[in-house]
Amino acid sequence: MILRDKAADLLTSLSPGTSRIALAGSIRRGMKNPKDIEIVAIPLYEHTLHFREVGLQGEMFGDRLPVPESVSLLDAELDKLYASTSWKLRADRGAGLRARFLIDRDGDKLDLFITDARLWGIIYTFRTGPAQFSHGLASLALKRGWHIESGLLHRHARPVRNNRRVSCLLGEECHLIADTHEEHQVFQALGLPWLEPEERTDTCLNQYLWGA
Numbered sequence: 269m270i271l272r273d274k275a276a277d278l279l280t281s282l283s284p285g286t287s288r289i290a291l292a293g294s295i296r297r298g299m300k301n302p303k304d305i306e307i308v309a310i311p312l313y314e315h316t317l318h319f320r321e322v323g324l325q326g327e328m329f330g331d332r333l334p335v336p337e338s339v340s341l342l343d344a345e346l347d348k349l350y351a352s353t354s355w356k357l358r359a360d361r362g363a364g365l366r367a368r369f370l371i372d373r374d375g376d377k378l379d380l381f382i383t384d385a386r387l388w389g390i391i392y393t394f395r396t397g398p399a400q401f402s403h404g405l406a407s408l409a410l411k412r413g414w415h416i417e418s419g420l421l422h423r424h425a426r427p428v429r430n431n432r433r434v435s436c437l438l439g440e441e442c443h444l445i446a447d448t449h450e451e452h453q454v455f456q457a458l459g460l461p462w463l464e465p466e467e468r469t470d471t472c473l474n475q476y477l478w479g480a
C-alpha cells in the first residue's frame with residue numbers, strides 16, 4: 269500500500285477520537301515521494317468521575333472520593349489501531365503528551381502531533397514544513413521583535429534574565445499573544461501572503477528574512 273493511502277486510512281481510523289485531524293508534512297505538501305506520515309490532531313476528551321479510595325471518612329461517599337478525570341478518546345482509538353493493525357509505538361521514541369511516534373511492519377512511520385484549538389494554527393503550519401520553512405517562520409517572528417513559544421506567537425521579545433533569553437513570564441496568559449487559531453492567521457500575523465502547502469519551500473521566506 270502506498271504511503272498516501274496508509275495516511276488516509278489512519279485519518280479515518282483515528283478521527284472518531286478527535287475534534288480535528290489533518291495530514292501535515294510532506295504528504296500535505298504534495299511531495300512525490302513522501303518519507304513518512306505526519307498528522308496533527310486535537311483529541312476529544314471524555315470527562316468522567318473516577319472514584320479513588322481515600323483512607324479517610326467521607327460523609328457523602330464513604331471512603332471513596334470522586335475525582336474528575338479526562339480520558340483522551342484519541343488514545344482509545346490508538347489502542348484499537350495497535351490491536352487491529354501492525355502499527356505500534358516506536359521503541360526508540362518516548363510517547364510524550366504532545367506526540368506519538370508509530371511504526372508499522374513495513375517500517376513506515378507515523379508522527380502524530382497532539383494539540384488543542386488555540387495552538388492549532390502554529391502547530392499545523394510548523395508540522396506541514398518543510399523544516400527550513402518552519403525555522404524561517406520562527407526567524408521572521410524574531411526579526412519582527414517577537415517570538416514563538418510553545419505554539420503561540422508572543423508579540424514581544426523574549427525577556428532577558430542573567431544575560432539569557434528566557435520564556436515569557438506570563439506564558440499562555442500573556443496578553444500579547446496573537447490569535448493564531450487558524451493557519452491563515454499565522455501568515456497574517458507574520459505579515460506574509462498566504463502560501464499553499466506545495467508552495468512552501470526551504471527558500472521562499474528568504475525575501476522576507478533578508479529583503480528581496
Ligand SMILES: [Zn+2]
Pocket residue numbers: 422423424436437438439442443444445
Ligand atoms: Zn508573552
